[in-house]
Amino acid sequence: MKGYGETTKQIRIGKGYTQKHVAANLLTQGAFSKFENKNTDINLATMHGILNRLGITFEEFFYIQHGYQYSTRDEIITQFYRLSFNEETVLRGLSEKCQQYLRDFKEDQQVFHISIILEALIILAKTGDFERAKKMVEPVWRDLSKRNQLYITDLYMLNAILFLFPLPTVLQIKQFALRHLALYGNFRQVSRLQINISMNIALLLMKDNKFSKAQREILNAIYLCKKEHDFILLAICYVRKGICLNQLSLLGEKWIRKGVNMLITLEQFTLLEMVEEEIKQY
Incomplete structure (x- = not known):
């Protein structure tokens, strides 16, 4: 594993930047050269400024620093x-x-x-x-x-x-989680997490025969899946939407077929087996 200075130098040269350009208004060129060549320490604020100048996030920097792996x-x-x-x-x-x-x-x-x-x-x-x-x-x-x-x-x-918890506890946990999720706004991975929470709660509501409430959770998950272009989870949502509609004496078969066909197209055969079990169950 390379030192932070050595990795910074690798990125800087790869992007064609001079030491003067990257160090400007952050630290002297001499101090920056020592950091790159001798891996001397610099503070976090300065490192943040250097990475901004290089157009690199901390996550990408550490990924490169670990030899292009996590x-x-x-x-x-x-x-x-x-x-x-x-x-x-x-x-x-x-x-x-x-x-x-x-x-x-x-x-x-x-x-x-x-x-x-x-x-x-x-x-x-x-x-x-x-x-x-x-x-x-x-x-x-x-x-x-x-x-x-x-x-x-x-x-x-x-x-x-x-x-793993009873439905009243789950709904309490949901509110607890959403309060904290709200702080993250559009932060990466949050939409995927919101989708998963809605899908899991929908499944629990379905098991408790609360299909109308489950349908509301699924519609929220469908909206987020489309926003995130997550077609695998969207396919599962369509199947569960169809199941709920059928249980509410509405026409759900077309949604089930749509979800199943999407999983076949995406070659998600293990997931297909899982949703087919759900279809049989209901």
């Missing part, structure tokens, strides 16, 4: 964000990464919580034992519920454990 921790968080359904092999692979990471960084509470959630989801996928899975994740919810402020990864953890 650090182990960033990879765990990124994969956790991308979990969209409970495929046991995927859950086990990510759980193993968490355990390996925690051997060296036992104090990382966030990754520890993610590892607990993954173990609960694995148990659920393997045995269907909701009570056991719920007991495992209850400490995560207790910890998160006491905080004055939640951040993106915290909100993803909340979304991952929503379905």
Whole structure:
């Protein structure tokens, strides 16, 4: 792994900028040269100014600095964000990464919580034992519920454990999560999280035979899916919309067919099996 100065130099040369241009009004050219060539320390505000001058975000900088790949921790968080359904092999692979990471960084509470959630989801996928899975994740919810402020990864953890709780608790968690989500506005990944929350709550409402309320959650998710061009989740939303309409004695078959055909077109055959089970169930 390169030093920060060395990575900065690599990016600067790659973009064709001089040291004078990048360092202007931030630090002397001599100090900047020492930073690039000897990896001397600079403060965070100056580093932020340098990255702005280079047109690079902190996330991209660290990705380059780690040899154009995520650090182990960033990879765990990124994969956790991308979990969209409970495929046991995927859950086990990510759980193993968490355990390996925690051997060296036992104090990382966030990754520890993610590892607990993954173990609960694995148990659920393997045995269907909701009570056991719920007991495992209850400490995560207790910890998160006491905080004055939640951040993106915290909100993803909340979304991952929503379905393990009774519906009244879920709706309470939803309001708790949305208060914190509202602070993020158009921040990246927030729309995907809002979609997942609406889809998960819709599924819980469907299981409780509250199809009218589930339909409202699905319509919100459909709006966000279109906004984000997330066609895989949009296909699932169409299927669930059709199921709800059928249960409300309305015409839902065309929406079910539309969602199924989209998944076939997108070659999402594992997800197709999942939604076909939902269709049979209802």
